[in-house]
Amino acid sequence: MSVFGPNGRAAGADTPAAAEAAPAAAAPKQGAALALMTLGKTLVFKGEISADEDLVLFGRVEGSINHTGSVTIALGGVVTGNVYARTITIRGTVEGDVEATESATVAPSAVLNGDIVAPRVSIVDGAEFNGCVKMPPRAAAEAKKLPVKAPATPAAPESKALLSDPEAARVLGERSEP
Amino acid sequence: MDSNETPKDDGSILGPSLRFKGELTAAEDLLIEGQVVGSIKHSRRLTIGKNGHVKAQIEGHIVSIAGTVEGDVQAQTSVAVMESGRLIGDVRAPSVSIVDGADFNGNVIMDTSKRGRGAARDTDKR
Numbered sequence A: 001m002s003v004f005g006p007n008g009r010a011a012g013a014d015t016p017a018a019a020e021a022a023p024a025a026a027a028p029k030q031g032a033a034l035a036l037m038t039l040g041k042t043l044v045f046k047g048e049i050s051a052d053e054d055l056v057l058f059g060r061v062e063g064s065i066n067h068t069g070s071v072t073i074a075l076g077g078v079v080t081g082n083v084y085a086r087t088i089t090i091r092g093t094v095e096g097d098v099e100a101t102e103s104a105t106v107a108p109s110a111v112l113n114g115d116i117v118a119p120r121v122s123i124v125d126g127a128e129f130n131g132c133v134k135m136p137p138r139a140a141a142e143a144k145k146l147p148v149k150a151p152a153t154p155a156a157p158e159s160k161a162l163l164s165d166p167e168a169a170r171v172l173g174e175r176s177e178p
Numbered sequence B: 001m002d003s004n005e006t007p008k009d010d011g012s013i014l015g016p017s018l019r020f021k022g023e024l025t026a027a028e029d030l031l032i033e034g035q036v037v038g039s040i041k042h043s044r045r046l047t048i049g050k051n052g053h054v055k056a057q058i059e060g061h062i063v064s065i066a067g068t069v070e071g072d073v074q075a076q077t078s079v080a081v082m083e084s085g086r087l088i089g090d091v092r093a094p095s096v097s098i099v100d101g102a103d104f105n106g107n108v109i110m111d112t113s114k115r116g117r118g119a120a121r122d123t124d125k126r
Helices: A015-026 A030-034 A138-149 A156-163 A166-175 B117-125
Strands: A036-039 A044-051 A054-057 A060-062 A065-067 A070-073 A078-080 A083-090 A093-095 A098-106 A111-113 A120-123 A128-130 B012-014 B019-026 B030-032 B035-042 B045-048 B053-065 B068-070 B073-081 B086-088 B095-098 B103-105
Touching: A036 B012, A065 A070
Parallel strands: A036 A054, A044 A060, A044 A065, A054 A070, A060 A078, A065 A083, A070 A083, A078 A093, A083 A098, A093 A111, A098 A120, A111 A128, B012 B030, B019 B035, B030 B045, B035 B053, B045 B053, B053 B068, B053 B073, B068 B086, B073 B095, B086 B103
Antiparallel strands: A044 B019
């Protein structure tokens, strides 16, 4: 995903982004599940967010983010709470722990006070980071991803088997919410 | 794709996969296609899209409902319930419109003194 462009580009007015957003707003069909979601800078969430669509956060979140895709905390974005996602990029401020099943990137403009758990971690020179890094073995990370990939299967016997795994139970439990 | 990281002045979209529990405040146009449980405080145009499902007290300026809302809606300017909209709760606004085909159960409280000249004065101030 090119969201991780190395140049931590400062936010300026850019018409292509606005033009892309317009049709998305007009026709938010099922295909929009892969769309990129932008949470603007005036947005303040107090509570728990979960989502599957790639997320770019310019606003403020006080609470936790449970995500199955890629989360970017953009320059100006502030998160006070834990972030769980597949890939996490931090350019703003995070006060809390960050857990990625695939990779975590801390950009030069970022301020992170908390721990990082991810199989692949990059902290770019210039970033402010206070916390510890834990890298689980990649095989374990792959196994962790499996239950996330098969949430839609309604087959009950298999999901029972998966429920013996507490991590799978957590994921499936969240997924079964209406 | 870096351009996608530009904040849009025309507001934010909360996509269909988003689920949020808690308190949401915003001062930009907002389209909700996901699920929100809790409360929403908003100072501009708020649209609950067709896929949107909101179980919350809503305070806004201009509120337009094309999805499902369970909870009371209070707006400083207007509330519109679209044809695909479903609203269970009370509405308090100086101007309320309910399109034929909409599903609405609740009270409407219109403070018409804020409408017309009052509303015009409000916009003049800006």
